[in-house]
Structures are given as C-alpha cells and as structure tokens.
Amino acid sequence: MKHFVVDDNKDKVNEIRRRLQVDHLWPMLEDGGIYSLPLGANESAWEAAEGLDVESAAAHLEVASQDNIFFQVIDLNAKQKKALRTDASRRIKHMDWPVSIQRLSIWPQKQAYPGVCHDVCVETFPEVVDLLCLAPWMSLRSTLR
Numbered sequence: 242m243k244h245f246v247v248d249d250n251k252d253k254v255n256e257i258r259r260r261l262q263v264d265h266l267w268p269m270l271e272d273g274g275i276y277s278l279p280l281g282a283n284e285s286a287w288e289a290a291e292g293l294d295v296e297s298a299a300a301h302l303e304v305a306s307q308d309n310i311f312f313q314v315i316d317l318n319a320k321q322k323k324a325l326r327t328d329a330s331r332r333i334k335h336m337d338w339p340v341s342i343q344r345l346s347i348w349p350q351k352q353a354y355p356g357v358c359h360d361v362c363v364e365t366f367p368e369v370v371d372l373l374c375l376a377p378w379m380s381l382r383s384t385l386r
Contacts, residue, residue: 259337262373262381266338267317269385270372275313275345275361278376279306279384290379299383309347310376311361316341319369329369336371343367 270276279302286305290298316322319339324330333339345361373381 259373262378263338266372266381266385270314270317270340272314272317275311276385277309277311278380279303279309280376280380281307287377287379290383295383298379302380302384311345311347312342313345314340315343315367333369336369336374338372339369340372341367341369342375 283305286302290301293301317340319333319341324333343366344364346364348360348362375381
C-alpha cells in the first residue's frame with residue numbers, strides 16, 4: 242500500500258511541475274508567432290547548462306546543438322476545440338499542452354544556425370503536438386525565441 246502512495250505523490254509532483262512549465266511558457270507564445278529551438282545537444286552540454294543562468298545556458302546550448310527546429314504556432318488552445326472522438330482527439334486530450342504548429346525548415350540549408358535572420362519554408366502540414374515534449378525543458382526554458 243505504501244508503494245502506491247509514493248507513486249501517487251510522484252504523479253502529483255510531476256503534474257505540478259508540468260503546470261508550472263506551462264505557466265512559464267504561456268506568456269512567451271502567441272498565435273501566428275514563429276519560433277526556433279536548438280536540438281541535439283549531448284548529455285554533457287545539458288549537464289553543464291543546468292548550473293548556468295538562463296542567458297548563459299541559452300548560449301551554451303545553441304553552440305552545442307547539432308540540429309534545430311523552426312515552427313509557427315497556429316493555435317495555442319488546441320485542447321479546447323471540439324472534435325470527433327478519434328484516436329487523435331484522445332491523444333490530444335492526454336497532452337499537457339497541445340499546440341497546433343506548422344514546422345518550418347531553413348532555406349537554403351547552408352545558412353548557419355544560430356543566426357540573426359533565416360529564410361524558412363513550410364515543411365509539412367500543421368500538426369498538434371505536446372509543446373512540453375517538443376524539446377527538453379532546459380531548451381524550452383532558455384532558448385525558445
């Protein structure tokens with residue numbers, strides 16, 4: 242019985258942590274905004290960035306990243322939209338913060354990231370993703386712009 246109580250407390254702590262993360266990111270995003278995130282940094286880069294302030298962590302992760310993602314936010318309130326009961330709607334219902342995004346890619350690819358300005362083009366159809374699962378929290382917290 243004690244094992245279930247510990248798991249229940251762990252679930253509550255994770256839920257509170259996710260709610261705080263959403264509350265932190267909510268004022269940073271807007272419908273129609275275009276954002277970028279560095280991805281693919283190795284474990285040592287993540288560990289080194291955890292002890293730094295936000296600006297230093299952002300600079301460290303951008304230098305250490307091997308890839309990046311560009312996207313445009315189509316809808317921040319995807320969970321509140323009415324939809325038929327399908328596998329996709331059930332998946333959206335269980336997301337912490339479902340956001341409809343349009344992925345973009347740098348054109349031409351030879352441009353360096355990070356940079357001041359990039360030309361981007363549409364990559365795929367819009368999709369609903371859990372924003373908190375799009376990138377590691379450290380990356381979302383420090384380098385989302």
